[in-house]
Amino acid sequence: MSDSRPVGILDSGLGGLSVCREITRLMPGERMVYLGDTAGAPLGNRSAEVIKDVARKTAVALLENNIKMMVIACDTIAAVAYETIESVVKDIPVIGGVMPCARAAALRTGNRKVGLIGTSATIRSGAFSNALQRIDESVQIHEQATPLFHALVEELILDHDITRLTAQFYLYEMIDLGVDCLILGSSCLSPLMEVIQGTVGTGMQLIDSALWTAKEAQDILTALDLRHESSAAGIDGSRFIVTQKPVDEARITGVYFGSQLPSLELRAQKQEAG
Amino acid sequence: MSDSRPVGILDSGLGGLSVCREITRLMPGERMVYLGDTAGAPLGNRSAEVIKDVARKTAVALLENNIKMMVIACDTIAAVAYETIESVVKDIPVIGGVMPCARAAALRTGNRKVGLIGTSATIRSGAFSNALQRIDESVQIHEQATPLFHALVEELILDHDITRLTAQFYLYEMIDLGVDCLILGSSCLSPLMEVIQGTVGTGMQLIDSALWTAKEAQDILTALDLRHESSAAGIDGSRFIVTQKPVDEARITGVYFGSQLPSLELRAQKQEAG
Incomplete structure (x- = not known):
């Protein structure tokens, strides 16, 4: 069976376009419908209540697109509001970054010292460390909220001394402690891979x-036999919808997606009855 | 006449405590009721619509405290939503930072080259530059949104190489252009005065x-004969209300207020009917 419905991608801002980039690379035939609530971004410092509210509304809107899977491409939402989203999504699988990153880290760490970086809300939620502990309770987790990283990516200040100094500031303790595997628990941080790898050295694997x-x-x-294998490029039939247009669209989508993305479509924000 | 009602201080986060610090210094007898919508912070990258909505709700809630003046202590709100607040505040004066900063800069600049830093929303609004142009149209304004500064203050990373490097990054162009007067158009930036002055040198006055x-x-x-001269310290009878408690309360209020602040009170967020 081949299921030609698109994959739904839920995001709080634009960082989840990094996930779209990887989906396109791994499964070039799949179409996507991406919905990023850019008008409500950034979520990283906000309360769990606010994050759940954004998650629920965005999930409901994304479901209108006849999708075959919901991918939570924002790790803050995946960490804080996974159950909220599952409660509104009935018939299709919901996935997020928490479990696959935890599994990858547990498999890869040699010395059982795993680091985690992400937004303040993600770290506060404990979602990644709980997942890791469930997989392997011998793993020691060293967590660090990295709000400045997020601000740097938003400002597209990537290959710069400020970014390198910030990486040292956030990560020197993990280097000292001998962490050998670091989860970048935020898809927004994908554009910082190189700077971070340069700072921590090759002895620390990045997830x-x-x-x-x-x-x-x-x-x-x-596994569910829902793949769509097609010779047509899925990206051409994909839609990228946001609730507020970014000022520097081409540059910011380029940083996350890595090449030319179809234009972002603007979705009007509905007033909700309930 | 002496009016013993408190001064109302409206804020979007906690940066406006810098304004409370200065009010206490200038008018130690005045009581304040401060309301910071910390649950909705930060506002600096958000749309004008969201900022106006926060401004209106916060103003309505602050008015319940029998205040004699409303001070908009968040320059993003002052720049974007001054009229919104004036429309809900009928009988008492409303003031914000835009006009006094513009007047101070116009008076102080020698070469008519004025710089402005603030949040992205403040810069986009054009409020400070419009005010300056109305006062003196010969003034040249050089604007720079400084979101990283705001992130650094939120993280209490103040006296640090990252902060100094960021100051150079944002301000070298203004130094090159010979700007002789720089408006810190955001009360949150008050804790960065020293670092900024150290970067721009004594040839640039900070407002x-x-x-x-x-x-x-x-x-x-x-001017309106509303001052309350009292031998009792106004701060002792003041209230500081927030919609979400910060994690590191004493440290963060210390950075903005400069000394011990009475404990923050938590205000439950009401669901609004309209």
Whole structure:
């Protein structure tokens, strides 16, 4: 069976385009409908209540697009509001970055010292460390919220001394502690892979949430026989919808997606009755 | 006449405590009721629509405290939503940082080259530059949105190489252009005065919005004969209300207020009917 329905990608901003990049690379035939609530971004410092509210509304809107799977491409939402989304999505699989990253880290760490970086809300939620502990309770987890990283990516300040200094500031303790595997628990951080790898050295493996979320989507679609193998490029039939247009659209989508993305479509925000 | 009602201080986060600090210094007898919508912070990258909505709700809630003046201590709100607030505040004066900063800069600049830094929303609004142009159309304005500064203050990364490098990054162009007067158009930036002055050198005067907003409050209260001269310290009878408690309360209020602040009170967020 080949299921030609698109994969739904739920995001709080634009960082989840990193997940779209990896999905396109792994499964070039799949179409996507992406919905990023850019008008409500950034979520990383907000309360769990606000994050759940955004998650629920975005999921409901995304479901209108006849999707075959919902990929939570924002790890803050995946960490804080996974159950909220599952409660509104009935008939299709829901995946996020937490479990695949935790599994990848547990498999790859040699010394059982795993690092985690992400938004303040993600770290506060404990979702990644709970998942890791469930997989292997001998793993020690060293967590660090990295709001400045997120601000740097939003400003597209990537290959810059400020970014390198910030990487040292956030990560020197993990280097000291001998962490050998670091989860980038935020798809927004994907554009910082190089700077971070340069800072921590080759002795620390990086687990990029964008990549592992896409791999999880591939695994689940394959397992459920929902893959769409097509010679047509799925990206051409994909839609990328946002609730507010970014000022510097081409540059910011380029940073996350890595090449030319179809134009972002603007979705009017509906007033909700309930 | 002496009016013993408190001064209302409206804020979107906690940066407006810098304004409270200056009010206490200039008018130690005045009581304040401060309301910071920390649950909705930060506002600096959000759309004008969202900012106006927060401004209106916060103003309505603050008005319940029998205040004699409303001081908009968040320059993003002052720049974007001044009229929104004026439309809900009928009988008492409303002041914000835009006009006093613009007047101070126009008076102080020698070469008519004025710089402005603030949030993205503040810069986009054009409020400060419009005010400056109305006062003196010969002034050249050089604007720079500084979201990283805001992220650094939120993280309390103040006296650090990252902060100094960021200051160079944002301000080298203004230094090159010979700007002789720089408006810190965001009360949140008050804790960065020293680092910024160290970067731009003594040839560039800084106009701190926190100070000039407080001076404006003093001028208007005096002009309207609403001052409360008391031997009792107003701070002791003041209230500081937020919609979400910060994790590191004492440290963050210390950075903005400069000394011990009474404990923050938590205000439940009401569901609005309309």
